Amino acid sequence: MPDHAPQPVDRQLPTDEARDLLSLVRDIVQREIAPRAAEEEEAGRFPREVFTLLSESGLLGLPYAAEFGGGDQPYEVYLQVLEELAAARLTVGLGVSVHSLSCHALAGYGTKEQQTEHLADMLGGGLLGAYCLSEPASGSDAASLRTKAVREGDDWVITGTKAWITHGGVADFYTVLARTGGEGAKGVTAFLVPGDADGLNAAVPEKKMGMKGSPTAQINFDGVRVPGSRRIGEEGQGFAIALSALDSGRLGIAACAIGVAQAALDEAVSYATERRQFGRPIADFQGLRFMLADMATQIEAGRALYLAAARLRDAGRPFSKQAAMAKLLCTDAAMKVTTDAVQVLGGYGYTADFPVERFMREAKVLQIVEGTNQIQRMVIARHLAGPDSR
Template structure:
């Protein structure tokens, strides 16, 4: 938390949130720069910031004045972290199948169910929780604000992961947890729309984290290759290896441009889901490829924790899974293509 608090002191804990709630009032293009730079050192911190900012954006866009004033300042200042709870054990990609219930009672709702894979679970203070208030499918889902410490709300299993070691991923357990009426976001049935709008942002921010990570892996690979000598010459000058690095650099540049385009669209209010999905897909696949190749360029030492590239490779993998797996990005791109060409 002390390091996260310092991110707040730098003024970047709520980059896109309006200044009146303590944010920096900047754009998604600006947020991408912040996340990319942070990801060059730590994807875990970048992801913590990205998810907290996404949850703040939900409050800023869908919250009423009272909710915004109550919850945003502690988040934009970096004193607290926010989390986004959609996934459950049986509903990941098929998020609309979620089973956590919110039963209407006098003065509020009673939540029951378990959320899984929640980034910052246990360290976040404010949770945006999707639960079912009505019929099956996406129309029966509502969004709630739940605070750490609420009666009937506890933390379950903490995942032991391949990467993102600093970012806790944890279950949230709701057992007859009372949530007051004033902590419902918008109206009943708006939850899935709110969740989808968050994921639109998540594609861009996860893409920018992937770009920063891939850039750092490329930097490490080139620096090492220029310095390391075998057969009396720098290994950079072996064409077989040099072409690998030219490919890495080209892919990183393509990814950066695509993510920038997606962020620019978002900032200008242009809804282009196809480009946003392409940006997430391309940037995260690139991060996986480039970090893996960076380990190869460094040879044996690349596989050890003395150099950071093995961590980069582990941290890259899950970027292809979160905020809509890369297969789901392809499903959406395919849908867009079909619509486009049918017209």
């Protein structure tokens, strides 16, 4: 059965421009995304045309500077756009978040010449990006990555394999972290690699329990040659660049999680007020009413936390701890809310006739990507008590 468009959330937006922007997003959601989300996810279809439309509408570069084709929007606004998109279809919301993550290195650490040459196309020229940090043997321990970049004349030659790459095989460019020096974090450098580079090949996409419309694949670099002008930042600066991107990316995941949770709550409330048992709507029974109240409370708490972290970022203040907290709280809440939504719908919730089973399967991955929630707890504890002394 087709998904319904998400119910509008009453948002507090800082400007008339932001309110107009959100109206545009909701129009695109209602016309182009929500009506086909269930069918296309079941078929495993990647909605490239939706990303093209979002790019043409100025929605793929919202948090970046207007001088390079971005939207000049604060993170407080950008994240609420992500939430709206994810509520309609997580493949789209998460895809926008990943694309934004893949632009972060060049926007934040590239030279003016690099930004002038590449950023306009990346932010509003119809291109789609991917972010290559994880590897088959280095996920949470990203500093131990093995993909190598060796200098040959004015070029760099990249060899190795990246894993769990969202948009793997369909991206137009890849932000790649590769080892150019010794062991550990200080030997990592960032590169901007074209998607059609010789020697770059995507493996068969992973078969996932959710987000079937979003390709996730290993990317093999078999002597991929990139010019020195595509190195981002200084040699050995790549890991610091990656960590700064992940702080922002975690807020994107938090917003997407709240979008999925909100969609699940909307479906649960709709069903509970329409479904009748024992002569009255099941929403009249206290057990279900309390369950819905708890779901709504978790969503509001998560939304408040990710927006508070976004406002710190917008003010130029440290937000790493709050980003980890937001990612942790929001994704755990999404898992709980979507599981409870299945319970509210009972047997129907366990069928593909209603979208809540898909929401539950999608919520699970959000506890894993951009650093597992166990890693988020480590990050938070490090801010509170200092690094582990071992």
